[in-house]
Amino acid sequence: MTEKILRVDMDSGDVSFEDVPDEYDAYAGRALTSNVIADEVDPQCHPLGPNNKLVFSSGLITGTSAPSTGRLSVGAKSPLTGGIKESNVGTDFSQALKKLQIRGIVVEGQSDEYKLLKIDKDGVDLVSAEEWSGVGLYQAFEDLNSEFGDVSVCGVGIAAEISGFNSGIAFNDPEGMSTRYAGRGGLGAVMASRGLKYIVVDDADAPGVEIEDRELFKKGRKKVVDGLQEHDVTKPDGALPNYGTSVLINIVNEVGALPINNFSEGQSEKAEKVSGEKKAEEIEKRGGVNPHTCSPGCIIRCSEVWTKEDGSDPVGVLEYESVWALGPNCGIYDLDIIGELNRKCNDLGMDTIETGATLAVAMDGGLIDFGDGEAALELLEEVKENTALGKLIVNGAKFTGDALGVTRIPVVKGQAMPAYDPRAVKGIGITYATSTMGADHTAGYSICQEVLGVGGKRDPLEIENKTDLSREMQATTAAIDSVGHCLFTAFALLDIDEALEGVIEEVNGVLGTDMTVEDIPEYGMDVLKTEREFNKAAGMTKQNDRIPEFMREEKLPPHNEVFDVSDEQLDSVHN
Numbered sequence: 001m002t003e004k005i006l007r008v009d010m011d012s013g014d015v016s017f018e019d020v021p022d023e024y025d026a027y028a029g030r031a032l033t034s035n036v037i038a039d040e041v042d043p044q045c046h047p048l049g050p051n052n053k054l055v056f057s058s059g060l061i062t063g064t065s066a067p068s069t070g071r072l073s074v075g076a077k078s079p080l081t082g083g084i085k086e087s088n089v090g091t092d093f094s095q096a097l098k099k100l101q102i103r104g105i106v107v108e109g110q111s112d113e114y115k116l117l118k119i120d121k122d123g124v125d126l127v128s129a130e131e132w133s134g135v136g137l138y139q140a141f142e143d144l145n146s147e148f149g150d151v152s153v154c155g156v157g158i159a160a161e162i163s164g165f166n167s168g169i170a171f172n173d174p175e176g177m178s179t180r181y182a183g184r185g186g187l188g189a190v191m192a193s194r195g196l197k198y199i200v201v202d203d204a205d206a207p208g209v210e211i212e213d214r215e216l217f218k219k220g221r222k223k224v225v226d227g228l229q230e231h232d233v234t235k236p237d238g239a240l241p242n243y244g245t246s247v248l249i250n251i252v253n254e255v256g257a258l259p260i261n262n263f264s265e266g267q268s269e270k271a272e273k274v275s276g277e278k279k280a281e282e283i284e285k286r287g288g289v290n291p292h293t294c295s296p297g298c299i300i301r302c303s304e305v306w307t308k309e310d311g312s313d314p315v316g317v318l319e320y321e322s323v324w325a326l327g328p329n330c331g332i333y334d335l336d337i338i339g340e341l342n343r344k345c346n347d348l349g350m351d352t353i354e355t356g357a358t359l360a361v362a363m364d365g366g367l368i369d370f371g372d373g374e375a376a377l378e379l380l381e382e383v384k385e386n387t388a389l390g391k392l393i394v395n396g397a398k399f400t401g402d403a404l405g406v407t408r409i410p411v412v413k414g415q416a417m418p419a420y421d422p423r424a425v426k427g428i429g430i431t432y433a434t435s436t437m438g439a440d441h442t443a444g445y446s447i448c449q450e451v452l453g454v455g456g457k458r459d460p461l462e463i464e465n466k467t468d469l470s471r472e473m474q475a476t477t478a479a480i481d482s483v484g485h486c487l488f489t490a491f492a493l494l495d496i497d498e499a500l501e502g503v504i505e506e507v508n509g510v511l512g513t514d515m516t517v518e519d520i521p522e523y524g525m526d527v528l529k530t531e532r533e534f535n536k537a538a539g540m541t542k543q544n545d546r547i548p549e550f551m552r553e554e555k556l557p558p559h560n561e562v563f564d565v566s567d568e569q570l571d572s573v574h575n
Helices: 029-040 092-099 137-148 187-194 214-230 239-243 245-255 276-286 320-326 335-348 352-364 373-385 388-394 396-404 426-434 466-483 487-495 497-511 519-537 549-553 567-572
Strands: 004-009 015-019 054-058 071-077 084-090 102-108 115-120 123-128 152-155 169-171 180-182 196-201 289-292 303-305
Touching (some): 029 054, 029 071, 029 102, 029 466, 029 519, 054 187, 071 092, 071 180, 071 187, 071 466, 084 169, 084 519, 092 102, 092 152, 092 196, 102 187, 137 152, 169 187, 239 245, 245 276, 245 320, 276 289, 276 303, 276 335, 320 335, 320 352, 335 352, 335 373, 352 373, 352 388, 352 396, 373 388, 426 466, 426 567, 466 519, 466 567, 497 519
Parallel strands (some): 004 102
Antiparallel strands (some): 054 071, 054 102, 152 169, 169 180, 289 303
């Protein structure tokens, strides 16, 4: 294949293209980002210092006509977890890179001033971006599209400029807004600390992705499309297209696993007010967009465009995790307030999961009251003003909780937990504890089996065989993140054998390889082993693979369960 790796030296301003090393032939997405970081970054380095690197890589089959493959991995040593990090996003930016035959971008060194990297079919330029420093990302993305035309944009906001450990990397949605995020792990601060503020990619007249065996690729593509259009969750009139990811609000609340008021309860009678069903009704009234794609070629279409009541100030998508984190977890049950909090996060460049967890911890610590949405908005304004209080909030839930003396801090490896309480869904708790990424539902989404009954129904409160389930899901996820398919394709892949076969045929068609379905777990486990070795060298031990003490002691209503998976069981996941 003719794909290249683009290396950007921020010290000298040099940019160069390199051949993909032989050992990376079958690596893209997460497999590439994690291997480059493991091979080139000192695990002991400071994440914001001169020796960290930032890596971007689209999936193996991203940029082709394979459905729902607009995925991009971003990797670095994380300032939030202190370990290796891959943060994943859906955006046409990923497709633009692959169409230009760029397998990955490696950013190294540090510049004293902010730069913008411009990439098109004619080459690469590194120019000043100082004029967009301190500008909100909605305005900055609008300016950049006006300046450079119809391009794909990536950038970091004010939260990253002030080195916030809770800062993500923003990418454009189909409307050009800064609403798609590689949000987790503080990688925005890593990008800003390199001196890189924006990347602009123009794929006009790009050569496109080379496909070694088009007939095999087309055969596999059809199987995947058929599977996605057949499965109840992903089909055109299914749950995700109709109600978006927030369809999970009512489902997870019913299970008793929806964290309320900083993980103090698992269920609320008010949750329906912010459900996917309620949100869909409001979007229709307001003239928003639903269903909607995060990137071209997505046939699941679980995204949307939320607006104010009069149809103004479009936010973009209100994902399940964002609605929960900024809503019920903070005692807030008003979609308009949640929408404004989400818009503020997008504009500042902050991860909504970490922000919601931080606000809830701050509420638990008495800084503001649970349910006070206006006070929560004011706290985020403190970030914009770079005050001492803003510095507290922008550095995440653990930093804030420690400063306020809060004992209920829902984090693993320094990263905030997503919207499933591990006391009520034991398998996802095992993934939170043992993932290389810190608390992360997407690292091994056992919610498929434990809550949705996809891939076989498993009782969420039972412990038996959940370590095996978590391990299998973590390995499968690492492989999917490397191929480039959206994680939500897993609903069809777990239930429909032909759809899973189709993915392998897509990959073999593009690469000219002879992989089989049986190779998927080994491929994923190789990625996990690489990541775990890095984390071990960075100083992590089995004690980092633990759920917070309060979850082992405090019973969670309504089931009154604790997280009772033993340390020995947790240690067995990767042994």
